[in-house]
């Protein structure tokens with residue numbers, strides 16, 4: 001999206017937020033709210049900026065040759081996303097492991113991949129799958145495992161209002177699916 005397009009989108013979102021605030025019964029002209037529509041517009045664009053990213057851009061060529069075929073684990077990557085049903089946050093941690101197959105990925109790129117998919121409207125299961133598929137695609141790994149543990153504001157702040165529940169989703173591919181010991185090693189390392 002070009003700068004001009006982006007400005008137009010921010011302006012259009014600002015107009016919508018002005019209407020939303022008014023429909024909620026507030027005075028959008030009062031001092032505290034006067035800049036809120038444009039702040040909310042920019043915040044929502046930031047929270048969904050993953051739509052503007054591609055895997056190629058995010059990885060930026062940081063794939064390196066390596067002879068190691070031992071498990072690599074990156075754990076406790078913090079995650080902020082928006083549930084696609086209510087547009088409310090879900091917040092948690094993501095753990096990613098893979099079995100290299102001649103190539104390893106730059107460490108920071110795991111977090112960048114998580115953000116690229118998390119910063120969209122999501123459901124946790126689909127987010128978990130997309131991260132696993134991306135790591136598999138860029139590394140050609142012999143196995144990939146992704147676990148996400150998250151709390152959903154749509155279950156806490158509204159609806160059933162359960163404050164202590166969390167959801168865990170996992171995707172196991174290749175060696176993590178076929179080999180029980182590899183899977184167990186991964187699960188014990190993220191405990």
Ligand SMILES: Nc1nc2c(ncn2[C@@H]2O[C@H](COP(=O)(O)OP(=O)(O)OP(=O)(O)O)[C@@H](O)[C@H]2O)c(=O)[nH]1
Nearest residue numbers: 083084085086122123124125152154155158159160
């Ligand atoms: N599987 C899954 N469900 C989700 C996720 N985020 C939100 N949900 C659920 O999506 C469902 C939407 O259900 P609906 O009955 O259409 O919506 P609702 O009336 O607002 O539902 P309640 O939250 O039960 O009040 C709810 O059960 C949410 O808890 C997610 O990431 N994965």
Ligand SMILES: [Zn+2]
Nearest residue numbers: 083085086154
């Ligand atoms: Zn929800």
